Amino acid sequence: xxxxxxxxxxxxxxxxxxxxxxxxxxxxxxxxxxxxxxxxxxxxxxxxxxxxxxxxxxxxxxxxxxxxxxxxxxxxxxxxxxxxxxxxxxxxxxxxxxxxxxxxxxxxxxxxxxxxxxxxxxxxxxxxxxxxxxxxxxxxxxxxxxxxxxxxxxxxxxxxxxxxxxxxxxxxxxxxxxxxxxxxxxxxxxxxxxxxxxxxxxxxxxxxxxxxxxxxxxxxxxxxxxxxxxxxxxxxxxxxxxxxxxxxxxxxxxxxxxxxxxxxxxxxxxxxxxxxxxxxxxxxxxxxxxxxxxxxxxxxxxxxxx
Amino acid sequence: xxxxxxxxxxxxxxxxxxxxxxxxxxxxxxxxxxxxxxxxxxxxxxxxxxxxxxxxxxxxxxxxxxxxxxxxxxxxxxxxxxxxxxxxxxxxxxxxxxxxxxxxxxxxxxxxxxxxxxxxxxxxxxxxxxxxxxxxxxxxxxxxxxxxxxxxxxxxxxxxxxxxxxxxxxxxxxxxxxxxxxxxxxxxxxxxxxxxxxxxxxxxxxxxxxxxxxxxxxxxxxxxxxxxxxxxxxxxxxxxxxxxxxxxxxxxxxxxxxxxxxxxxxxxxxx
Numbered sequence: 001x002x003x004x005x006x007x008x009x010x011x012x013x014x015x016x017x018x019x020x021x022x023x024x025x026x027x028x029x030x031x032x033x034x035x036x037x038x039x040x041x042x043x044x045x046x047x048x049x050x051x052x053x054x055x056x057x058x059x060x061x062x063x064x065x066x067x068x069x070x071x072x073x074x075x076x077x078x079x080x081x082x083x084x085x086x087x088x089x090x091x092x093x094x095x096x097x098x099x100x101x102x103x104x105x106x107x108x109x110x111x112x113x114x115x116x117x118x119x120x121x122x123x124x125x126x127x128x129x130x131x132x133x134x135x136x137x138x139x140x141x142x143x144x145x146x147x148x149x150x151x152x153x154x155x156x157x158x159x160x161x162x163x164x165x166x167x168x169x170x171x172x173x174x175x176x177x178x179x180x181x182x183x184x185x186x187x188x189x190x191x192x193x194x195x196x197x198x199x200x201x202x203x204x205x206x207x208x209x210x211x212x213x214x215x216x217x218x219x220x221x222x223x224x225x226x227x228x229x230x231x232x233x234x235x236x237x238x239x240x241x242x243x244x245x246x247x248x249x250x251x252x253x254x255x256x257x258x259x260x261x262x263x264x265x266x267x268x269x270x271x272x273x274x275x276x277x278x279x280x281x282x283x284x285x286x287x288x289x290x291x292x293x294x295x296x297x298x299x300x301x302x303x304x305x306x
Numbered sequence: 307x308x309x310x311x312x313x314x315x316x317x318x319x320x321x322x323x324x325x326x327x328x329x330x331x332x333x334x335x336x337x338x339x340x341x342x343x344x345x346x347x348x349x350x351x352x353x354x355x356x357x358x359x360x361x362x363x364x365x366x367x368x369x370x371x372x373x374x375x376x377x378x379x380x381x382x383x384x385x386x387x388x389x390x391x392x393x394x395x396x397x398x399x400x401x402x403x404x405x406x407x408x409x410x411x412x413x414x415x416x417x418x419x420x421x422x423x424x425x426x427x428x429x430x431x432x433x434x435x436x437x438x439x440x441x442x443x444x445x446x447x448x449x450x451x452x453x454x455x456x457x458x459x460x461x462x463x464x465x466x467x468x469x470x471x472x473x474x475x476x477x478x479x480x481x482x483x484x485x486x487x488x489x490x491x492x493x494x495x496x497x498x499x500x501x502x503x504x505x506x507x508x509x510x511x512x513x514x515x516x517x518x519x520x521x522x523x524x525x526x527x528x529x530x531x532x533x534x535x536x537x538x539x540x541x542x543x544x545x546x547x548x549x550x551x552x553x554x555x556x557x558x559x560x561x562x563x564x565x566x567x568x569x570x571x572x573x574x575x576x577x
Binding site: 085 | 411418425428431459463466
């Protein structure tokens with residue numbers, strides 16, 4: 001099964017062969033699909049070494065001059081280590097670059113909390129002129145690459161490291177401006193999630209034959225009118241996120257519902273900051289169990305939240 | 307311009323910068339005064355090639371003011387070049403003004419918003435890299451403060467620029483030896499700065515940053531790419547140059563003269 005990362009870079013490779021203004025900057029981060037990019041398009045590939053802050057600055061300088069730049073590194077370093085550079089260059093000056101980070105949530109489960117990333121949605125959505133795309137599957141990854149000419153501001157393309165299932169049938173089904181998709185139509189309760197936990201939610205709903213709806217919320221800031229179309233059909237929402245609860249997906253949903261004047265009960269599930277950082281090993285599910293969002297816990301939460 | 311005219315221009319800019327900051331009761335006077343001759347060399351000495359009537363000309367030289375606290379000086383120069391009315395300086399950091407204490411890219415002639423340090427060199431390196439990619443002949447200059455050199459990103463960018471042979475990039479360090487609270491060599495030693503930057507692969511020139519003859523020799527002929535490597539011009543300067551009342555003293559950063567120093571400063575610059 002192809003990873004989101006390889007689907008994304010394969011697409012960028014094809015686009016870059018035609019558009020010589022596409023530049024890829026890697027902070028010493030590779031992938032099988034980037035190897036051919038480096039081999040065939042060396043003039044469009046820059047390796048900054050493990051210097052993420054500089055990679056954002058170089059990208060911004062190039063983009064200020066009209067280049068279409070994709071900066072690539074492990075997501076936790078590319079966001080949190082560079083946040084003030086991103087804030088000034090891409091937030092304040094609105095220089096549009098594409099920040100491609102691999103490793104959302106617990107994508108690197110055995111690497112420990114330095115490589116876990118549970119703060120990025122909250123932090124990136126606090127900065128004006130940054131759009132976060134929490135990529136669900138390879139089709140969305142391809143779409144995020146294909147749409148590069150349409151971006152007017154900086155995109156934070158948040159990729160899952162491990163191969164994932166599929167939500168969309170084709171990249172043509174993905175609307176990045178819409179930013180939400182009703183994956184399962186149900187009644188009563190709607191589960192909203194993104195990334196890895198979207199698939200876990202789908203599995204639980206299907207295995208337990210729950211009459212729930214399921215929504216992929218993959219764009220921040222939220223497209224509120226698009227969200228309204230879906231949530232209006234439900235009277236309860238369970239928000240599930242692989243990020244810390246403060247200011248994350250659940251908070252963004254509450255803000256949107258408040259702005260929309262919709263009175264829908266919301267249960268927020270995710271990473272409780274009171275549990276701190278996680279040094280548990282043995283795979284992603286073990287970490288989820290540590291934080292109380294293991295599969296058994298979620299089944300119980302889904303059935304008993306309301 | 308001959309050297310006498312450049313000196314007269316420098317004197318005028320010092321006066322105007324002090325006036326602007328006194329009126330606003332804010333602004334980085336000393337940080338501006340230390341780099342007057344550097345910016346005069348660029349903007350009036352012919353080394354920075356821009357067309358005030360076509361600020362978007364893709365062939366213009368780029369100037370990234372990384373030590374953005376010198377904005378009162380740059381704003382004065384840009385007004386003097388006719389990019390906006392000199393009267394705008396009277397509204398410096400005021401409610402109906404077009405600029406504040408640090409630098410913003412919305413002002414005509416300003417390439418980048420800045421104020422957070424450690425950004426300008428990397429941004430300038432990206433611009434210079436684009437020029438290489440597209441075979442553009444313009445130069446990219448960036449002025450750094452020496453206090454800015456404590457930022458780690460500067461050293462990331464130094465390595466990058468030399469590795470990529472960005473000989474169309476000219477870094478300038480305003481080496482005034484003072485941060486906010488203390489002299490640099492008391493804080494965390496920066497010297498031997500020339501050796502350090504040479505060790506990072508740059509062509510380094512060190513000059514008296516208040517001497518036009520020395521500055522012109524340093525800037526002269528960089529357009530011929532005399533080295534494969536980027537060039538760093540370290541300019542030894544005095545923070546607050548021209549105002550003895552604010553020179554050689556820590557804690558004179560980011561503020562205009564106060565109290566009885568106001569009249570002393572005005573007298574020193576004949577305003």
